Amino acid sequence: MNEHAGPPLRLGLIGCSPIARRRMLPAIGLVDTVRLSGVAAREVERAKEIAAELGTVASGYEEILERDDVDAVYISLPNGLHCEWAGNALRAGKHVLCEKPLATTREDALELTELAARNGLVLRENFSFEHHSQHTKVRQLLAEGRFGTPRTFTASFCIPPLPPDDTRYNAALGGGALLDIGVYPLRAAQLFLGPDLTVAGATLRVDERLSVDLAGQVLLVSADSVFATLEFGIQHSYGSRYSLWGSSASVTLDRAFTPPPSRLPVLRIDEQDHAEEIVLPPSDQFRNSLEAFVGAATGPVADNDVERPWRDAAVATAGLIDEIRKRAVCVGVRDEGES
Ligand SMILES: NC(=O)c1ccc[n+]([C@@H]2O[C@H](COP(=O)([O-])OP(=O)(O)OC[C@H]3O[C@@H](n4cnc5c(N)ncnc54)[C@H](OP(=O)(O)O)[C@@H]3O)[C@@H](O)[C@H]2O)c1
Incomplete structure (x- = not known):
């Protein structure tokens, strides 16, 4: 408050x-x-x-x-x-x-x-x-060692195709899936693995006529040698989830990035001989x-001191975008956008 x-x-x-x-x-x-x-x-x-x-x-x-x-x-x-x-x-x-x-x-x-x-x-x-309490809970469990030593982080955010005149298909307006959707899993990786992330590889599926990317994948390595695999796109059925897998347990969260304010989030924790679901109170992230x-x-x-972490996070996300663009293997496609 x-x-x-x-x-x-x-x-x-x-x-x-x-x-x-x-x-x-x-x-x-x-x-x-x-x-x-x-x-x-x-x-x-x-x-x-x-x-x-x-x-x-x-x-x-x-x-x-x-x-x-x-x-x-x-x-x-x-x-x-x-x-x-x-x-x-x-x-x-x-x-x-x-x-x-x-x-x-x-x-x-x-x-x-x-x-x-x-x-x-x-x-x-x-x-x-970032302001949804479901991620605060995951971070708290991570800090308490609930998952053991983190090994991998996977995150996906994909949405169905948009109307043909949507700004995401307009290169001059900063269109593309990476800038619009890919930034969510990138930011989630920063949140859980820290700011020091190296882009180890990336792919982008680029509509050659529109010159915008429609989907992609990114491989990151954190300063603590945790690996992250991210995927995003604007030509899929809807999906928005992540999973953090440690040496003793994993946690999976569905509707990770755009849950409606009324949703009761469910964290699923999986261990060798135990599975558990934690139902959390709703939270209005906006x-x-x-x-x-x-x-x-x-x-x-x-x-x-309060503002610096927010500013640094924004610069780090943009830095990852630069690196992904530099390193990505681009696969050209035709007429897959605006469908
Ligand atoms: N945080 C979230 O959960 C969330 C969710 C969805 C989107 N977003 C972000 O919100 C922003 C807006 O996305 P959106 O999908 O709501 O709107 P949008 O279709 O990207 O358009 C945004 C507004 O930009 C203005 N605009 C200025 N120049 C334009 C141009 N040349 N062509 C079209 N529109 C132009 C228009 O407003 P006027 O005509 O009124 O000037 C339009 O309503 C994006 O940056 C997106 O990444 C955030």
Whole structure:
């Protein structure tokens, strides 16, 4: 719970995206330390329609950043536009909650995080899954030695094909499965195996006509010699899970990355002569992520010790993306996207 006693954080939306409508707006309604103070869309008429529906103020992207009554912005633009608008927002003095991934290269992520640190602003990447209590439980069991010495981590996140005009099929907007979906298992590997990860190999299935990747696999090695195998794609049936396998037990979690807030998560633990399921309470990861951001943005200004791990994690994820692109064996396919 945020113990902030001052006025609510005045949050503006940059982009009236499906995820903003489906998850962020309901979350804003649940957190009393934040207030929606405007929506910005590319087209003013659309912004006006949405603002009227939500009882707030309509703007364009640039205009909302000029408003003195907006303290922070939530950016949910196509992946290739995050860096530009997060940078614009930070330069305008706004705290930023940016959808994942923060940037498409390590260099850009580093520049943004340094800008935030210099300006004393909070910059968080909205990997909302990290804020679900199911992973806190796994980390607690791991720290207690419940699984013995970790040996392998496997994680998958795949979704069915998207509508043909979806931004994920547009290379100029930062399309592709790696940036949109692959970043989840990558971030999960960082969470459980630590930040020091080496890319040992990767594959990408690339639609040659669209120049975007539709699926891929990644092999990582951690600083403690734990191996990770990750897979992702936007041409599969839905699946979202991980498994951490240690010397004495393994734990498996289904619906790992985007569980609905009402879901009761089930951790399955398997040992030589024993299997066990732990049912956990539901958790609203979007609300938790927003609450954490608001707490940081309304607390002692951009406390470096609190913010540094979030910034470092964003830079590390972008660094892994760079490495995967460099090392991946790319398999060209035709007309498999947009189906
Ligand atoms: N954290 C999560 O659980 C989660 C889940 C899903 C998606 N996401 C992230 O959220 C972001 C938005 O994804 P989404 O699927 O909701 O929306 P999207 O289809 O990627 O579009 C986002 C918004 O970007 C704006 N936009 C600006 N330039 C555009 C252009 N040239 N073409 C199309 N749209 C443009 C549009 O808003 P206006 O017209 O209003 O300006 C649009 O609604 C992505 O970064 C994605 O990675 C996060």
